[in-house]
Structure formats: C-alpha cells, structure tokens
Amino acid sequence: xxxxxxxxxxxxAPLVVVIAVALIVLFPVLSVVTVxxxxxxxxxRLSARGRMRSVRLLWFAVVWLAAETAAxxxxxxxxxxxxxxxxxxxxxxxxxxxxTMRWFLAQVYRSAIxxxxxxxxxxxxxxxxxxxxxxxxxxxxxxxxxxxxGDSILLVHHLLSMYGRRPRVVMKAALQLDPILDVVANxxxxxxxxxxxxxxxxxxxxxxxxxxxxxxxxxxVIFPEGGNWTPGRWRRGxxxxxxxxxRDLAAAAREMPNLLPPQPGGVLAxxxxxxxxxxxxxxxxxxxxxxxxxxxxxxLPIDQTVRAQWWRxxxxxxxxxxxxxxxxxxLYDWWQRIDAWxxxxxxxxxxxxxxxxxxxxxxPSLDRRPVK
Numbered sequence: 001x002x003x004x005x006x007x008x009x010x011x012x013a014p015l016v017v018v019i020a021v022a023l024i025v026l027f028p029v030l031s032v033v034t035v036x037x038x039x040x041x042x043x044x045r046l047s048a049r050g051r052m053r054s055v056r057l058l059w060f061a062v063v064w065l066a067a068e069t070a071a072x073x074x075x076x077x078x079x080x081x082x083x084x085x086x087x088x089x090x091x092x093x094x095x096x097x098x099x100t101m102r103w104f105l106a107q108v109y110r111s112a113i114x115x116x117x118x119x120x121x122x123x124x125x126x127x128x129x130x131x132x133x134x135x136x137x138x139x140x141x142x143x144x145x146x147x148x149x150g151d152s153i154l155l156v157h158h159l160l161s162m163y164g165r166r167p168r169v170v171m172k173a174a175l176q177l178d179p180i181l182d183v184v185a186n187x188x189x190x191x192x193x194x195x196x197x198x199x200x201x202x203x204x205x206x207x208x209x210x211x212x213x214x215x216x217x218x219x220x221v222i223f224p225e226g227g228n229w230t231p232g233r234w235r236r237g238x239x240x241x242x243x244x245x246x247r248d249l250a251a252a253a254r255e256m257p258n259l260l261p262p263q264p265g266g267v268l269a270x271x272x273x274x275x276x277x278x279x280x281x282x283x284x285x286x287x288x289x290x291x292x293x294x295x296x297x298x299x300l301p302i303d304q305t306v307r308a309q310w311w312r313x314x315x316x317x318x319x320x321x322x323x324x325x326x327x328x329x330x331l332y333d334w335w336q337r338i339d340a341w342x343x344x345x346x347x348x349x350x351x352x353x354x355x356x357x358x359x360x361x362x363x364p365s366l367d368r369r370p371v372k
Contacts, residue, residue, distance in 0.1 A: 002173055002194070005182070013072055020065035027062055030109045031055050051320035053302065060115045067107035068180045075183045076098050086339040088187050097187045098166055104180060105157040117303035118286075124310040138315060139277040141215035141270050143331075145259055149286035154306070155221065165219040165232065167356070168210045168264070170203070189213060204269040211273035220270055220277070224262035224331070233285040247311060252332050256339040258346070271318055271327075278315050280314075283338040284308035285346035307345050 002008070023030070034054040077094055082088045088097070112118055144155055150171075159165040166188070173194035176182040186192075190205040190322050227233060234253075238258050241250035253261040271279060286306030311334075319330050 001177060003250050008176065008182055010243060012177065013183065014179070016065060016179050019070045020062070020069045023058075023062045023065060027058070030058055034058055042140045056115050056302070060111055061113070065143060066106055066112075067104050068178075071100050071104040071180050072183060074103075075180075075187075078079060094184070094188060097184055098160065100158040101156075101180075101184050101188075104184075105153060106161055109157045109161075118342045119305040120154070120277050120308075120331060121305060122308045122310060124312070129341055134313040137216050139212065139216055139218040139220070139274060140280050140312075141267075141274065141277045142167075142219055142221045142280045143262075143267060143334075143341070144221065145284065146225045146228055147284070148287060150226055151284055152223075153283070154287075154308070155282060159221070160218050163219075164217060166215070166217055167219045167221050168214070169221040169225075170210070194260035204265050207269045208273040211270040211277070212276050214277060220274070222266055222270060223262035224264070224335075226263050228261065229258070229260055233260055249328070249332060251365075252336065256336055258339045259335055262331055264331050267331055271320055274282040275320055276315055277318075279313040279318050281334050281338060282310045283345075284315065285289070286343050308342050310344075315365045 003011075007108045052313045058162045075097075076264075078093060078100070079085050079088065081091050082090075087147070089094055113120065114118065142153065142159070146152075156167050156169065166190075170191045170193060171181075171185070173192040174207055176192055178184070190208055190212060193203055193206065207220070207222065214220055234257075238253045241247070241253060241261060249261065284307065286304055322330070
C-alpha cells in the first residue's frame with residue numbers, strides 16, 4: 001500500500017534532491033571506491049572487458065537523479081505559476097507538463113546512449129510524405145511487449161520526442177514511488193492502477209476513458225501482458241487459460257516462449273472506445289531481463305544494439321466490427337508475430353537466454369524512421 005500523496009511529496013521528492021546533491025559532490029570518491037571493490041571482489045568481468053560497468057552505472061545514476069531534481073523544480077515552478085495548482089489541467093499547462101517529461105526522458109535517453117554505448121535501431125514501414133501527414137491526423141493505440149522499465153522509457157521517449165505524440169499510459173500504482181512520475185505523470189491523462197483499486201473492471205473502464213479522450217496527436221500505451229516475463233508467470237498464464245477452458249489460447253501461448261499471454265480486455269476496450277485510432281504493435285530486443293536493480297547491475301548491456309520493430313495497422317483494418325473471438329484471435333496472431341521477431345532478433349548473450357532444449361529456453365529476453 002502506497003503512502004498518501006502528501007507524504008510522498010513531502011518526503012520522497014526532497015529525498016531525491018538530497019541524494020542527487022550527495023552523489024554529485026561525492027562522485028570522484030565513489031568512483032574510486034567502486035573500482036577498488038570491483039577489483040578486490042573479482043567482479044571484473046567488467047574490468048577484464050575494460051568496461052568499468054560500476055563507474056558507468058554510478059554516472060548514470062548521477063545524471064538520472066540530477067535530471068529528476070531539475071524536473072521536480074520545474075514542476076514546482078509550474079505549480080506555483082498555475083495558481084498553486086488551480087490551472088494545471090488547462091491546455092497550456094498540459095503542454096508544459098508534457099514538455100517537462102519530454103526533457104527528463106531525453107536526458108535519461110542520451111545518458112544511456114553515451115554512458116553504455118547503446119545503439120538504438122527502430123524499424124518501421126517506410127512512409128510517403130502524404131501518408132505521414134495523414135497519419136499525424138489520427139490518434140494511435142500502442143500495444144507493446146513488457147520487459148522491464150527500460151523498454152517503457154524508450155517507448156515513451158520516442159513517442160514524445162521523435163513522433164510528437166502525447167502519450168497516455170496505464171501504469172502500476174507502485175511507480176508513484178518515483179517522485180517525477182508521481183508529480184508529472186499525475187498531471188496529465190495517465191492512470192495508476194493498484195491491486196486493490198477495483199480489479200479488471202476498473203482497469204478496462206479507465207482504458208476506455210483514456211481512449212475516448214485521445215486527440216489526433218494522442219497515443220494510448222498499453223502493455224497487454226500486464227507484467228514482466230518470468231518463467232512462473234508464463235506457466236501460470238497458460239494454466240489460467242486452461243482452467244477457463246481456453247485450450248486453444250493456451251496452446252497458442254505455449255508457442256510464444258518470449259511473451260506472456262496477452263490479456264485482451266483492455267486492448268479490445270481501447271480499440272472499441274476510439275474507432276478512429278490506428279493500432280501500433282511494438283516488439284523490442286536487447287533490454288530483456290532488466291527488471292530489478294540486481295538485474296541492472298549484473299546484466300546491463302554495454303556496447304550493444306537495442307532493436308525494435310513497429311508495425312502499424314490503419315484504423316480501417318482493425319477488426320472493430322468483428323466478434324469477440326475474432327478480435328481475440330487477431331490479437332494472439334499479432335502476439336505470435338512479435339514473439340517470432342524477438343526470437344530472431346534478441347542478442348545471443350541476452351540475460352536469461354537458455355539453450356533451446358532447456359526448460360528456461362522460454363525466457364524472453366530501435367534506423368529511427370518515424371512510424372506516425
């Protein structure tokens with residue numbers, strides 16, 4: 001259970017500022033200490049590769065917290081300028097709040113690129129100028145695989161910065177423990193859902209509400225899997241389908257070792273609530289398995305290419321008028337296509353990669369042409 005919003009704002013936000021200042025001041029000393037501990041503790045597959053992973057991670061933390069501190073101060077200024085929150089929901093301040101989030105994610109993105117030597121390649125269908133202008137006039141519903149916070153940051157950053165979209169995201173309530181999400185994301189049309197907030201019915205109703213309000217430059221982001229892939233979640237997802245008598249879907253899910261079975265309720269609610277929206281499916285490979293801080297410490301890729309594929313389904317090709325079963329099959333067919341793409345493109349040394357015949361083999365693991 002999350003602490004009340006007032007407590008989070010009075011404790012967690014100032015704590016981020018204090019930690020950021022401390023890290024900036026102590027960075028030289030901490031850098032030396034982390035290198036010594038890496039060498040003494042024989043953690044130097046980092047050192048042996050000459051990559052200094054510990055120092056890179058420390059520097060990335062400094063940049064993240066410094067950017068978050070700056071964004072929090074900007075947010076405070078906007079709150080004051082809006083009449084102490086009275087006009088935060090008006091269009092001018094909505095634009096400024098999106099700009100704040102865009103700036104913050106751009107700093108995190110650039111830092112990740114240069115600090116860890118990442119190369120981001122996004123593939124999408126080539127568009128003519130006329131097609132691009134036409135698609136800019138319609139909202140989009142983005143359906144992406146879920147494989148940790150890294151994929152979410154990349155996705156929202158590209159929607160904001162590369163594609164000029166204003167994303168709306170349904171997120172877990174626990175993410176509000178991060179002050180910048182707690183402050184900025186609560187000022188724009190996002191939804192945070194907790195386990196005790198009304199269950200699946202509320203989840204679909206909130207998605208409908210967000211979808212109905214999409215502007216032509218809007219993007220509703222949904223992660224149909226509902227969580228990060230783990231072997232246990234993968235097996236339990238299949239078992240749930242079997243208990244519901246959906247052996248056809250369970251069999252399809254077994255053929256998707258990189259993904260959890262998609263939950264169609266929110267997806268179908270969204271496409272039904274916004275009939276003029278195109279649908280974009282997103283697959284990515286390269287940041288798989290980076291879910292916990294321990295995962296980041298052990299397995300964060302260095303000098304690696306992160307690839308993503310965006311497929312766009314025009315609004316008039318989305319099966320909105322089809323029956324429920326046909327829509328579910330359509331979603332599962334796309335999910336199988338995404339799974340096959342991941343199998344083909346995930347790095348051979350991605351965290352969690354297993355031999356094909358082993359039980360763990362089911363472990364899943366951005367050209368920047370706009371897909372607008």
